[in-house]
Each structure stands twice: as C-alpha cells, then as structure tokens.
Amino acid sequence: MDERAVTGWWRTSLVRIEPGEIALRGYPIEQLIGAVTFPQTIWLLLKGELPSREQAALLEAALVAAVDHGPQAPSIAAARMAATCGLGLNNAVATGVNLLGDVHGGAGQQAMAMYEEIRSSELPLADAVRDYRSRHRYLPGFGHRFHPRDPRRDPLLGLVRAAVADGTVGGEYLAVAEEIERQLGPVPMNIDGATAVIYAELGFPPELGRGLFVLSRSVGILAHAWEEKQSGTRIKGPLPRPLLPTYTGPALRDL
Amino acid sequence: MDERAVTGWWRTSLVRIEPGEIALRGYPIEQLIGAVTFPQTIWLLLKGELPSREQAALLEAALVAAVDHGPQAPSIAAARMAATCGLGLNNAVATGVNLLGDVHGGAGQQAMAMYEEIRSSELPLADAVRDYRSRHRYLPGFGHRFHPRDPRRDPLLGLVRAAVADGTVGGEYLAVAEEIERQLGPVPMNIDGATAVIYAELGFPPELGRGLFVLSRSVGILAHAWEEKQSGTRIKGPLPRPLLPTYTGPALRDL
Amino acid sequence: MDERAVTGWWRTSLVRIEPGEIALRGYPIEQLIGAVTFPQTIWLLLKGELPSREQAALLEAALVAAVDHGPQAPSIAAARMAATCGLGLNNAVATGVNLLGDVHGGAGQQAMAMYEEIRSSELPLADAVRDYRSRHRYLPGFGHRFHPRDPRRDPLLGLVRAAVADGTVGGEYLAVAEEIERQLGPVPMNIDGATAVIYAELGFPPELGRGLFVLSRSVGILAHAWEEKQSGTRIKGPLPRPLLPTYTGPALRDL
Amino acid sequence: MDERAVTGWWRTSLVRIEPGEIALRGYPIEQLIGAVTFPQTIWLLLKGELPSREQAALLEAALVAAVDHGPQAPSIAAARMAATCGLGLNNAVATGVNLLGDVHGGAGQQAMAMYEEIRSSELPLADAVRDYRSRHRYLPGFGHRFHPRDPRRDPLLGLVRAAVADGTVGGEYLAVAEEIERQLGPVPMNIDGATAVIYAELGFPPELGRGLFVLSRSVGILAHAWEEKQSGTRIKGPLPRPLLPTYTGPALRDL
Secondary structure, three states: OOHHHHHHHOEEOOEEEEOOEEEEOOEEHHHHOOOOOHHHHHHHHHHOOOOOHHHHHHHHHHHHHOOOOOOOOHHHHHHHHHHOOOOOHHHHHHHHHHOOOOOOOOHHHHHHHHHHHHHOOOOOHHHHHHHHHHHOOOOOOEOOOOOOOOOOHHHHHHHHHHHHHOOOOOOHHHHHHHHHHHHHOOOOEOHHHHHHHHHHHOOOOHHHHHHHHHHHHHHHHHHHHHHHHHHOOOOOOOOOOOOOOEEOOOOOOOO | OOHHHHHHHOEEOOEEEEOOEEEEOOEEHHHHOOOOOHHHHHHHHHHOOOOOHHHHHHHHHHHHHOOOOOOOOHHHHHHHHHHOOOOOHHHHHHHHHHOOOOOOOOHHHHHHHHHHHHHOOOOOHHHHHHHHHHHOOOOOOEOOOOOOOOOOHHHHHHHHHHHHHOOOOOOHHHHHHHHHHHHHOOOOEOHHHHHHHHHHHOOOOHHHHHHHHHHHHHHHHHHHHHHHHHHOOOOOOOOOOOOOOEEOOOOOOOO | OOHHHHHHHOEEOOEEEEOOEEEEOOEEHHHHOOOOOHHHHHHHHHHOOOOOHHHHHHHHHHHHHOOOOOOOOHHHHHHHHHHOOOOOHHHHHHHHHHOOOOOOOOHHHHHHHHHHHHHOOOOOHHHHHHHHHHHOOOOOOEOOOOOOOOOOHHHHHHHHHHHHHOOOOOOHHHHHHHHHHHHHOOOOEOHHHHHHHHHHHOOOOHHHHHHHHHHHHHHHHHHHHHHHHHHOOOOOOOOOOOOOOEEOOOOOOOO | OOHHHHHHHOEEOOEEEEOOEEEEOOEEHHHHOOOOOHHHHHHHHHHOOOOOHHHHHHHHHHHHHOOOOOOOOHHHHHHHHHHOOOOOHHHHHHHHHHOOOOOOOOHHHHHHHHHHHHHOOOOOHHHHHHHHHHHOOOOOOEOOOOOOOOOOHHHHHHHHHHHHHOOOOOOHHHHHHHHHHHHHOOOOEOHHHHHHHHHHHOOOOHHHHHHHHHHHHHHHHHHHHHHHHHHOOOOOOOOOOOOOOEEOOOOOOOO
C-alpha cells in the first residue's frame, strides 16, 4: 500500500495545511482574520463559499436567537452538573452538546425536512400542508410547552420577510411555514420552526439545522457551565439536600 | 423544605424565562435578535454586559482564527470517526469537543495564566519573564510542532496592536507576550499564545480561554463531521484497510 | 407544589438509599458484596431479580466475548486519542462509548429485533426467514468484513445449545438464528448475531442488547485508553508524522 | 514512509487480530469464552495476565459494591436526562461516565495515591499518617456527606482481611487505611477508601482505580438510563414543572 493510499484515507476539502500555511476553503487564514465575521466563517466551512453580507446577517440572527433557554433544559442542567464534578469546561460543554439529540435538539432538523417535503409536493401549498397533516400527528417546530407564543418567532420571521423583500432569499420555505401556522390556528411557530425557515431559505440541508443549533446553544451551555463552576458547588445533584429521589422498588428483602 | 429552597437550587443570572418572555442578562431576546452580533452575544452571556463594537471585533478575529486545523488533530479525527458510527451531528461534535482537554485545548488557558503571573510580578518585565522561564521548561503558547511560524500570529497581533493604539485594550498582556517571544528568539508565538493575548486583553479569565477556543473549534469539528458523514463511510477506523495496527503483546498461548 | 411532587420527579426502583443503608432492588448491599458475581449484579439491576447460576453463566460468556476488537475500531481509536489529550480515563472511556451508535454498536440490538420479528411470525420458521429476507437486503449480525468466520461464534453457540439442552433457555431465538444462517449459506453469524441470540434467549429487550455490549466493550476501551496513556504520546493524530491528510478542496485564492 | 511505520503508529499488546483469529493477551478468544469470568477478563486486559481465583473474587466484590448510588448523583441524573432526549443508550452511558471526573469519580484514585505515599514513607506508619495529615486537610476516601457509616465499608474490609489471612494479598495498604481511620476517629472509610484498599492490594496503579470505578458505575448508569427511557418522559429537566430555576441577574432593561 503506497503512501497516497494512506494519506488519502484522511481527506478533506475544508482546510489546506502546509508548514507555515493554513487556508480555509482555499482562502489563506491571514486574509480571513479580521476581514470576515464568525458567522461568515461558519458558512464558509459548512458550504464552501463565503455568503453575501445579507445572507450572513440572516444566519447570525438565527444563531443569536437560540443561544440559551435556561437550566431547565436537560442539556444545560447536565453541563452545569458536569462543571461541579471536576471536569474541564470542554468536557462540560461536550456533555451538554451530547444531549441535543433527536428529541431535544432535533426539532429544527425535522421541521426543515417537513418544509422541504411540503415545498416539493406537486399539490397546491394549502393542500400539501393538509396532506402532510393528515399523515402526521406531530408537526415539529410548532407549539411550545412553556411559551404560549415564543418571543423569538416574530423578530426572526420579520427578518426573513425583509430578506425575501430585498431578494436575499426566495421565500418558499417561509410560505410553507406560514401556511402551516395558518392552518394550526392557535399553535404558533416556535424557535425551532422559525430558525428552520431561515436555515432552509439559506440553503442548508436539514441535518445542518441541528448542527447550527449545536453551535448556537454551545454558547449558553458554556456560559452556564462557567457560572456553575464559579459557584463552587461540588457534585451537584438535581435536587437540593436533604431531598432524595422517591424509591419505587421492592421492599427490603434478604438474599 | 419550601418551594423557594427547591427552585433556588437551580439559579442563574444568565437568562430570565417567563411564559412568553426570554431575556439574556436582562435584555429581551426580541431586542437582541437582528441587533447584536453572535460574538457580542457570546460576550454578553459570558461577561454580563455588551461589549463595544471594537471589543467585539477583536473577540471575533480570535474566534475566526482558530476554527480549524485539519483532521490530523485528534479532536477532528474523533468527530469524523463518530460521524461514521450512526450518531447524530450533536454527538459527533460532543465527541470532538470532549478531546479539547488540558493538553489539546488547554494551551491557551495556560498561556493566559502565565501572562497574568508575569504581568502581576513586581519585577521589571524582562526580569519577570526570565524568572518565569527559570522556573518552567515549557512555555505554553509558543512554538508549533508543525508550523515554523504560525500564519495566524501576525494578523492577530496586528489587530491587538491596533486595539492598543485606539485605546480599546490596555496592552499589558501584549507586552508580556512580546517580551517572552523576544527572549525565546526563534520560537514564535502560536495560535494559542496569540489568542491568549486577545482574551486576556479583553478581560476574560484563563479558564474561559479554553471555553472560547471550544466555541471556535466547534465550527471546524462540525464541518468535518458533516463532510465525513456525506462521504458515506461506515465505521471509519484510523487506518485504511487492509492495514492493521501492530501487535506487540505475547505470542499465542493456551489457557 | 409539595415536597412529594418534587422528590417524585426523580424516582427509581433500582436503589433504595437511606442514611447508612443502600439496597439494590431490595437487597441490602452488604448482603450482595462477596456473595453475588458482577454479571449477576448487572442482571439484578437491569431486570429486577437475580438470575440463576446457569443464566448468569450464559450472560457472562457473552460479556467476555465482546470486550475488545482492537484499535482499528473507531471507538477504541477515539478513546486512545482522547487519552493523549490530557483527559481523565473516565472522559476517554466516555468518548469511546459515545461512538457505539446505531452503526458501530447497534448491530446486536438490530439482530435481536429481527429475531423477535421472525420468531413472532405466524409463518413456519423457514418461510418467516424467507419473508424477512425478501423485505430486507441487510441482515444484522451476519457476515463480518474482516473475519471469514468469526471465532467467537462457535463457542457462544455451543454454550447456548448446552443451555437449551439443560433447560436454562428455550431455544426459540437460537432456532431463528440458525435458520437464517442456513439460508445465507457462506455468511455465518458474527459476534453481534451470536450475543444477540444469548441476550434474546435470556429475555433482554433489544435496546439492552446495545446496553450490554456497551458494558462489555467498555473494558477494552478502558484498557486501550490506559495503554495509550502509558505510552506518553501527546495529541495523537490518526496518521504518523509527517503524513498529512489529503487536501481535496479549491486551490489557493485571494479573498 | 514504509508500511511498517504506518501500522506501527497504532500498536497494542492487548489484542492480536488476524482473519478468523482474535486473541486477548495471547489467549485465543474461543478458549476464554465460557472458561473465564468477566472480572478475570477485565484483569487480563488491564494487567496482562490472568488473576488467581482468589484475586478475581476480591476484584469482583469491589466491582459489585460500587455499581449504583442513586439518581441524586450527577452522573446518574445526567444519564437519565440524556435518555429522555432521543439518544441511544450508548450516548446516555457516555454522558454519565463523562461526569466521573476528579471530584465525582476520582476519590478512589486519590485515596490510592495517598495510601501509596504513606506506605512508601520511611516513617513508622502512625507517624507517616500524622505527617500526611499535617500536610493535607482533606483525606480522600474517608467520610461521607450522606452516610454516617458507609454500609459498603464493613463487608469490603472483611473480604480484604480474609484475603490477607489466606495470603492472597499482602495487607500493607489495608494497614495504612486502618491507621488513617483510627486517627480520624468518627470519620470512617467510605466506598472510595475501601475499594481503593482492594485495588491497591491487588497491584493496580491509582489511575486504574478510577478506571475500575468507571466499569462498575457504568452498570448503574445504564440501568438508570434504561429505567428513565422506559418511563416515556421527554426532555426531562432537573425540576418538575411548573417549578423554574431562580433568576438572579439584572432586571429587564432595553438595549
């Protein structure tokens, strides 16, 4: 087996590294530093080209919107507990990010897949939504178990509408989401549904919807882990002492 | 035990959540979306107040600089392998972030602690550096096992110098790092040493140096995990088949 | 909200804890220590009752069989790389275990689900297998990309046959697996297929097939992480220096 | 670079793998399956040789003793929360194991290091303990914040004393631990201190003390994750609704 077969086992189009040189998607890192924003860099690495200023602004708004939703979220609580167990902040953040799975962090991804399925239907939009609803009881990205109306919905949709108006994005996914909302009546779009509109309008595939949420929520996870670490608590359990979990198993018995 | 004791076990100054309301450090989320940048939001959550535009620009440059250094880094390789094992992107990112430990991701944190120790010495700067060097063989943030000169050093230090010139930062940590570099001669500052200057100048404590690196490198980890996932490889090992690890243990023997 | 509602949010039938008392599934820990084996304890916690000596022996054989398959497995390689990044052994083991996902660690779980679907079919066994095969191209637990014949198959199936003969288990899942193997001809059962027979015969649900594999493979993951840690390597990448991953992206370009 | 340099980058003395062959530390896997116990296999992989029956029994007792301590432990709580977020059981177990860090899972490792330091002192034992205590305020492995007397202490120490009596182990570490306990008076040895005696007597290095605890506690972590998964709860936070964490940050303010 020759060397090329070995080095080719690990291949990437993201970064070119030579002694003294680093280039992201072809752009020398020294040209990028100070010239492009963090969201532009995220876009460049994930999609291969730099976004327009308007595209980057829309991505940035979605990243800002989802940074945190408090310690009642299991990802945040787990990261805070991790921070009290003698781990580095990297391990605490990893703990929180690990929990952003299909159920906790995957709703945006699922909403994007739903939007795409409806958008690519041959039925008229309202019929396509009705058809989808007839086949699915749960619509990801709509309704919130805590907020009657998610305060992040309006500003995000407002930015999308402006981006449609100035031609930054096409608006097809916004139309789908708004039609769903119209039919659902009192169950408005939540943060996952609204950021899914943005990510879909910007051309990201559904799986990256979860990936972008991970980047956004990592900020809150880090901040909470750090806050807990500063508190000095050690081995923090979910309940304050002396409260103990309820035991529901068999009575004491001998072996 | 009353309810306040229970809810007070979980407490945070980061986010205020009520039905229909989310506020980060007191600012309603609907005012932040579209108005502040992602790096400003990172700063707000970690430090409690919004940064000036100039402070945010310096933070942003450091976040951009460290996003990726290729699949030869174990954090990236592990995340790419994770992506081939049937995990969600959140689990793959968590796998990579988990590896940014004391040795792999902690150099920036250690450089910040070193700068601070030297800066707060009562000796003149050159003597303080000499004193530190006499007590430590390894200086974190200087030298690179691959790059003779790290291409991210110059643009980052250039931005710090400009920020000192316009009064955005004080320059004390820059002075320490430059004096170290002067004394070390042919061993220039690397990415960890240079971003440590920025994070220290901006008032972040050393531990958050690692935290900010985690946020930055998460972008590269995500992009690599996604690239690998798209390749369709399943259960990717470190070496291409048919290469196998070398066995160095005892010869075959019977029980 | 009263205290019972709070403590009841965390409830468990596994362990009863009072000051000075710990009981697993009702058995005081001081009676278990030295009296029951580790596999019996695993069974007790997962299923609620202690197994017979014969049941425990069959479980133990499956746990022994799957402890390790070398550093070419991504879970092992990732844990070894983690151990070189300055993490604790717990973080290194967590890294490896995290990778035992649907594709890498889930084959046993999938084989158990397949066995159960075929076993509960109303068709005669051979027809039920043919029917299943007509609907699925890939049969989990059969064939191995490296071993023409998995050396763990024969001893494991031998133990199952003995357990059927002495009445420890019923043999229905063994019959399904053997019929599949008979129809597949030159594609024999692998470790996942064979341990799936054992776990199914012992009454574990499919999801715990993955769980038990996790417990077994954790041993190899720990041993490899420890071996790598002792080697003194720091920040171990997948390829030896000076080999670098292949770059497949765009040529250098200016911003 | 020739092929040997590449394959030698990944080397192991743990397992020999060839097509159709797997051998752990030289022993063909087909000879081990059904012939050795799970704890013997753990010992073989970690130490290179098989233990005697008596050594394995002592290891087994320590592994059984530490499997679980309820959902109030952050590792267990985090794994249970993970199980409600749509992750696989492997990801949930990894989440819990990740939390067994210096503070939460490291006490046994620290106790082993303390025992070794005292044992290798040139002072008489009682003086060596007094000397150690004069230099350290906190003695790992002694005292328990919940149990006045840890119920796992007596049975574990009883087994060690029997193993000293029959010559299985030497008893030097037991003597150190008992002298510490004697001097501390009302602060008895806890599970970490008692298992540390066993692991040290059996010749394991301190770092593997944490490793063995990880293998033991993984059982409880898995069982709790599985119990929570069966409950059907989704996105389980630390507090029952409608309780919310307490907000301690700034009042609402405009941007």
